[in-house]
Amino acid sequence: MVTIKEIAAEAGVSRMTVSNVINSVRGKVSPETEKRIREIMDKYHYVPSRAARSLNTKSSHIIGILLPIWNAPSSGLLLNPYAAFMVSYFEELLQSRDYYVMLCSFSNVEDVLLFQRGWHADGVIQMFPHDDAVTRELAERTESPLVVLDRHFNDVPMLSVCIEDRKGGYIAAKHVLEEGHRDIGFAGSAIETSCVVSERYRGYLDALEEYHIRPEPAWTFDHAYRLEGGVQVANALLGMKRRPTAIIASEDLIACGIMQGCQENGLTVPGDISVVGFDNSSPSTIVTPRLTTVNQFIRKKAECAVEMLMRAMEDPDYRSDLKVMDVDLVKRGSVARL
């Protein structure tokens, strides 16, 4: 591996002149010298060592993507299509700015701090904040700029990118109301504990209230996790004397599970029951009929998070901000007009 020293020797200049060329310090090197040095660098396919630079500049160009581990050693958050999109966009957006994505799954704040200190990460992005205490502690103790997705506290300085969850729940419910439904249920993964889900639920309540409808407690399903959770909701529905005509789910996968559970037991979607999902993720287009769902602009969200992080990295005073991204409804085939 060729080093700056050898390049300098062959060019007959000092190492620092080569360094100036590498870092494009303007007006520091004469055009002829620069040209000569560049040719030699090309000839040897010279690439500066990130480790050596990092040691000097205190900037590693590493951005950590923080993925919390929930229960099992491998909860595999990346398996969530939303996460896969996000990480994919981060990688693309960051690499184009010469920053690199390092994945970091963690169980507690200490893990993150070890990661940051060890790699000298220039910044970190936390996905899926699930425990408010952890998120708070992280925001306070992080050693480099942190952007949190989908969670924000006003009482602690932090950078967050969220979406209009409440509006999302509202437009989902409003849509089925406008289609003539009045008996509308809600299925969510953790209405009580997940801020995102509870906001979506509130939005659903907002819409019902607008129509002076009292939510039927039996039609609110909590703790419905992923596809299986949705299937269980469908099974519960099948056993009811009086069923809702529509269900709003807090997540596409739950909605897909509801569809599957119904379809496997002779109920048609949307004929017998209408379903609305949330996220507009890949499962929503795979099922038949395609799922009507609340769309979040994942790409824009990723761009926004990266912008925030970059700004925070250059401005030490920028440590508190909240961007809330819009959502809209994608109408497909899972809602019937009554």
Added chain:
Amino acid sequence: MVTIKEIAAEAGVSRMTVSNVINSVRGKVSPETEKRIREIMDKYHYVPSRAARSLNTKSSHIIGILLPIWNAPSSGLLLNPYAAFMVSYFEELLQSRDYYVMLCSFSNVEDVLLFQRGWHADGVIQMFPHDDAVTRELAERTESPLVVLDRHFNDVPMLSVCIEDRKGGYIAAKHVLEEGHRDIGFAGSAIETSCVVSERYRGYLDALEEYHIRPEPAWTFDHAYRLEGGVQVANALLGMKRRPTAIIASEDLIACGIMQGCQENGLTVPGDISVVGFDNSSPSTIVTPRLTTVNQFIRKKAECAVEMLMRAMEDPDYRSDLKVMDVDLVKRGSVARL
């Protein structure tokens, strides 16, 4: 940020003694000294700098996951559920061995070399090799151990983990044959150019041959990409006077598209047409009926790739090997008995 120097000063020892503690060099430090040093390290939450270590040891503990960019700037290979699983497992397996995953999308071999040189990556894993010339060149020029997934050449030393693609195509077709089908089509993304797909296709041909059935050219669909490709296959099917009773797809998403295209046009699955997918990825359980598909053991594949990489990292002579992982059939609801 506290450094080894300060720890040493506070402990009243030299930096190298601290270094020996950090690296657990046995029999080099007295128990009392070690205890004293460890307490001071804990007190300051000391974490050694990866950059500094990397500079000395020539080992960065970075493993690059190479994701080729096909057409658009963001082909987003991670969006593929299979890729998401893989990367997720890699992250978990590697982090437990104190290695870290860095994502690296690339358009050509030179990009990879720049990445390797810059970060001094200890190893790289290439996913989705799509261009044999690129894969060959990469295998020859890589600057650190490389494990390629799903592609192997015998004439160049390389480390690969593949799966029994041909067997997969065979057991898929064999299954529908055993269920009484005789008119069986095949839908693939790139039968000609993708080695993986062509092997799966060959397996399908093997099974037909075993039953002395000549494949019907009109029922072989090439260039079916992802869900939409499957929908197009379904549309083509709908327009046929004589249709196959079963279709083997080279990928779950294509199978899901076929199902969707049929179901949206009044054909039932498996009533009117049976479908078999490949990969046993998440879409296969989301659709109704759930998809019968060829399962590949992604987790085992990931473990195998990591083992290979680790071995190659410590043994410079280990540069050529091929592991072929088994596959099996997961019978669900998308195949009817005739």
Added chain:
DNA sequence: CTGAAAGCGCTTACAG
């Protein structure tokens, strides 16, 4: 426009 010196935070021989 160019260079000599010092230093980033570690580890690696080599002595003792």
Added chain:
DNA sequence: CTGAAAGCGCTTACAG
């Protein structure tokens, strides 16, 4: 069991 010295590959002031 412990240490002084040199060095990994760069960059950062400071001179000239």
